[in-house]
Amino acid sequence: MNEKKTDDFHFRHPTIADGAAIWQLVIDAGTLDQNSSYLYLLLCRNFANSCAVAERDGKLVGFVTGLRSTERPDVWFLWQIGVAPSARGQGLAGRLAHFVLDALMPQGVRFLETTVTASNEASRALFAGIARRLNTELHESELFTTELFPGTDHEAEPLLRIGPFDTASVSE
Ligand SMILES: CC(C)(COP(=O)(O)OP(=O)(O)OC[C@H]1O[C@@H](n2cnc3c(N)ncnc32)[C@H](O)[C@@H]1OP(=O)(O)O)[C@@H](O)C(=O)NCCC(=O)NCCS
Known part of the structure; x- marks a missing residue:
């Protein structure tokens, strides 16, 4: 399994043992949609390569979850990202x-x-920075509009699409 240590942070792909801590970070983040703890276990089991966690002093302080679908294998869909305050x-x-x-x-x-x-x-600054480091375009379009969500209090979720990129396009 890939692992990387920078400064005092340790990055790795998650295992099912991380599911509960990711679920708790989602709750603590405040602005993220909350989902069942089961869902995070499933992501850690079936999509670990598309997810990552960051630890400091043995404690989980950040995570990103995402997936690749078999229909669109050239796309990493980043679902949720959160960092402890x-x-x-x-x-x-x-x-x-x-x-x-x-x-x-x-x-x-x-x-x-x-x-x-x-x-x-x-979050918008984060994705603009990622596109910049990948030397590629960031394109925004309508996707999940307010009326698609049940109830009335969910903001629209437009799609951000970054790319194309490859290993050669990354700048430090
Ligand atoms: C969004 C979030 C994950 C960013 O985490 P972070 O580790 O502090 O972000 P980074 O330090 O990598 O900063 C990324 C960029 O965002 C900018 N940024 C960070 N916090 C910011 C803020 N509150 N307002 C404006 N810009 C901000 C940084 O300056 C940086 O820009 P740069 O690349 O041009 O230098 C974090 O604020 C968070 O967990 N928020 C709650 C959960 C959430 O909203 N997740 C995103 C939706 S899925």
Whole structure:
């Protein structure tokens, strides 16, 4: 399994033993949709290569979850990314995303897709930075509009599509 240690952070792909801590980080993040703990176990078991966690002093302080579908194997769909408040503003989210991209690009991933609400400035800055480091385009389009969600209080989730990129296009 790929592992990487930078500064005091340790990056690796998750195992099912991480599912509960990822679920707790989602709750602590405050702005992320909360899902069942089962779902995180499933992601850790079946999509570990498309997910990553960051540890500091043996404690999980950041995660990214995502998946690749068999219909669109050149796309990494990044589903949720979160960093504990105590570890924010140190480039951790960007490094988590690049850790997964480093694993997936050699397998033919050429695009990153995600959805981000209009109000999530930190997240938008994060994806703009990723596109910049990959020397590629970021394109936004309508995807999950408000009326598709049950109830009335879910913001629209437009699609951000970053790419194309490959290992040669990455800048440090
Ligand atoms: C979004 C989030 C993951 C960013 O984590 P982070 O480790 O602090 O982000 P980074 O340090 O890698 O910063 C990434 C970029 O965002 C910018 N940024 C970080 N926090 C910001 C904020 N509050 N407002 C505006 N920009 C911000 C950074 O300056 C950086 O930009 P740069 O690449 O141009 O330098 C974190 O704020 C978080 O967990 N938020 C709650 C969960 C969430 O909203 N997740 C995203 C939706 S899936």
